[in-house]
Amino acid sequence: MWVTIGLLCIVLAGPVQGRPSWATSEGNSCSSCHGVNLLTGKMQVSSTRVLTDLGTQLNGKVRGHLKTFRATPGDVVTLSVDVLDGYDKFAVQLKRLETGGQVNDQNNLLIWSEANSPDNIWTRQEVNNPPYFTYDNGQNGGISGSVTPDSYTFDLLIDANTPPDFYDLEFAVAGKADGVGLWYQDEHFYLEVLQPDKAALVAQILAAIDIIDTTGFHDMSEEIEAAQTMAEVSPRNLGKVQKALIVTLAVAWPKDLAGAAVLFEDSAQALVDALTSEDLAAAKTAAAEVHNTQHDLSHVVYEWLSAHPAETTN
Ligand code: HEC
Secondary structure, three states: OHHHHHHHHHHHHOOOOOHHHHHHHOOOOOHHHHOOOEOOOOEEEOOOOOEEEOOEOOOOOEOOEEEEEEEOOOOEEEEEEEEOOOOOEEEEEEEOOOOOEOOOOOOOOOOEEEOOOOOOOEEEEOOOOOOEEEEOOOOOOOOEOOOOOEEEEEEEEEOOOOOOEEEEEEEEEEEEEOOOEEEEEEEEEEEEEOOOOHHHHHHHHHHHHHHHHOOOHHHHHHHHHHOOOHHHOOOHHHHHHHHHHHHHHHOOOOHHHHHHHHHHHHHHHHHHHHHHOOOHHHHHHHHHHHHHHHHHHHHHHHHHHHHOOOOOOO
């Protein structure tokens, strides 16, 4: 009974559009009104560890190091932003999907569609092209009253015909705080669409997993576990883990492997941090963890390789 009433209310309330829809007449810019208070520390593109500095982009902009998501054509890429402090009320915006490529050709356009996963709860705000998206927080046209940190993800399906290039996208957060009024913060990031060359991808993955598997994480974790003091831990371990981490970050992991790769990267980074700060207890935990995540990554990689031989298709 309650379920029925709940559903009825939602239907009757309809798609309420709040202020986040106002930028359709303002060149998609929330900052044209909310930019009276340009704040920092309210949001960040979720860390991707991969940073790219393109120098001067084709459109003349110099953006410095930008966080970079990667995808091969045909992949779904999960873009994600952290709202660190909602500051009374806010809404999240994703935009610039219509911006041309910034390395190869500005006529290169991202050909995309919303992947429509259950997590993709965004409203396409569109009067005249180009569209932008705002996240649906509850039923108030995308507006959230939560001040606690939260992450928002957008699953974007990259069409198989999208030209390889760097695409300069942007997350923005605009809101209204008591005593401050309207406020705004944004961050640009890159979506790097990679060459869909299966043979090259397979070669890349093979080279990486060989280095990762032969780093010696098993012996390393036993050595660190047995150590009573940091002095008993060989200083060579740090370099080995760093190398394996760099190799993992350099690979454009296909989406089936990306999860295991990120878990490995996280634990390898934790071990690098522990060894650098000479924290033996943390190093023991991290060394055991990285040994596990390395095994898991290796396992899924070999499964993937057997399912995806590097056949030539053209
Ligand atoms: C044309 C100017 C304008 C643009 C563009 C604009 N806003 Fe606003 N926005 C306002 C004003 C004015 C208010 C305050 C309205 C009020 O207090 O009732 C507001 C309020 C809000 C609020 C708080 C709503 C509330 O319930 O208090 C949010 C969140 C918000 N805007 C998000 C956005 C986002 C996100 C964008 C861009 C996608 C955007 N706005 C673009 C003018 C604008």
